[in-house]
Amino acid sequence: MAKKTTKKATTKKATAKKATAKKATMKKATAKTAAPKTTAKKATMKTAAAPKKKTARKPNAAFMKPLSPSKELSEIVGATALPRTEVMKKVWQYIKKHDLQDAKNRRAINADDKLKAVFGGKKQVTMFEMTKLISNHLK
Numbered sequence: 001m002a003k004k005t006t007k008k009a010t011t012k013k014a015t016a017k018k019a020t021a022k023k024a025t026m027k028k029a030t031a032k033t034a035a036p037k038t039t040a041k042k043a044t045m046k047t048a049a050a051p052k053k054k055t056a057r058k059p060n061a062a063f064m065k066p067l068s069p070s071k072e073l074s075e076i077v078g079a080t081a082l083p084r085t086e087v088m089k090k091v092w093q094y095i096k097k098h099d100l101q102d103a104k105n106r107r108a109i110n111a112d113d114k115l116k117a118v119f120g121g122k123k124q125v126t127m128f129e130m131t132k133l134i135s136n137h138l139k
Contacts, residue, residue, distance in 0.1 A: 070137040072117040084138065091134060 066081035077090040095101060095109055102108035107126050111119050119125050119133050 067138040070139070072114075073134065073137040075114050076118065084135070087134065087138065088131065091130075 063085050064083045066083055067087070068081045069077055069079070069087065073087070076094050077087050082090070094115075098112060100110050100112060100115065102110055102124065108124050109115070109127065109130055110124050111122060116123070118137055119130070122129075122133075125133065
């Protein structure tokens with residue numbers, strides 16, 4: 001039995017070597033034939049691509065709608081009706097002016113007395129929570 005297993009093992013090794021040799025020659029052959037085709041495609045793609053016309057970007061009407069801030073939020077951004085984007089800009093100006101961003105975790109905002117009223121009494125919120133809490137103060 002030991003002799004039969006060795007014969008099978010040697011035939012398997014021999015067929016594996018033949019298969020890898022065939023694969024290697026096939027790869028070389030396809031690489032040689034494929035090279036001219038890809039350069040032809042690249043040349044046609046370069047000439048076929050036409051420059052796209054740039055259109056003016058239109059802002060989303062929902063973001064540009066003026067909203068009136070609540071009493072608590074108006075102490076920070078002012079009492080006039082502003083779009084949501086402008087409200088967030090003014091809140092960030094306030095945060096940076098008073099250095100309220102956490103030193104270790106820059107995504108966290110430390111609330112002072114005015115912001116604590118807007119944040120629902122929380123001492124610290126993340127940037128993502130902040131937008132949610134501010135949207136509750138806009139109507």
